[in-house]
Amino acid sequence: MDVADLSPAQARERFRTGERVPTAGWCRSWTQANLIAVPSELRYELLLFAHRNPQACPVLDVGEPGVWSTELFSGDLRTDLPGYRLYRDGRAVADLDDVVAEWRADLVPFLIGCSFTFERALLAAGVPVRHLEAGTNVPMYVTSIPCESTGSLAGPLVVSMRPVPEELVATAVEVSGRYPSVHGAPVHTGDPAAIGVENLAAPDYGDPVEVRAGEVPLFWACGVTPQQAVLASGVPYAIGHLPGHMAIMDVRDDHYRVA
Known part of the structure; x- marks a missing residue:
């Protein structure tokens, strides 16, 4: 099956x-x-x-x-x-x-x-999901963006990344934005270095995926963030x-x- x-x-x-x-x-x-x-x-x-x-x-x-x-x-x-x-x-x-x-x-x-909850919706809207195509884990990166801390918990934001054709970026943002309880719209679009991600080919968690010509990396907040706070x-x-x-x-x- x-x-x-x-x-x-x-x-x-x-x-x-x-x-x-x-x-x-x-x-x-x-x-x-x-x-x-x-x-x-x-x-x-x-x-x-x-x-x-x-x-x-x-x-x-x-x-x-x-x-x-x-x-x-x-x-x-x-x-x-x-x-x-x-x-x-x-x-x-x-x-x-x-x-x-x-x-x-x-x-x-x-x-x-x-x-992962909104990936089927992305596919239905014609937005490719590269790690599903490749049969690999989604790439995840520790950013330079600090979370808002509490008395004893602090740490950086973790993001997942999916490369999206430039003409479909607005669609990906709109579709994922309909799911705010599962991270919603991307927190960053474009230049990885702007959020402290130096090398897309070396994710902190998961597997790297190909970013093709004409594609833009989109970064969504990731639920591994609490584990990063546990570490930090x-x-x-x-x-x-x-x-x-x-x-x-x-x-x-x-x-x-x-x-």
């Missing part, structure tokens, strides 16, 4: 039993989300960070301390994503297939919007998804379309 035709439950079962792959293009019309789980004493701090940086950190769902499912994700957050990253004292210390042993009773899971702020313990390896939720993309 084409992975685009899988239901969320079918995809989660495949991840639970060992499939490890970026999830762009999986489960057509079902919403994907970033995972970040932090100790309970940081949950309100993370909520405040998200509130102050809503384009990068649109919160779709939050679980209770210690739980591994939420209202919008009926699977097991410890096993049903295709990859995880463990953080200790502001360092990424391990990439894991599951986090059953690492999931603590005080962890609060947050599900953050993902730009020295958070003692956290669990995130492996960038590009998302939580596939039990809610449709159209639920987040506002126009």
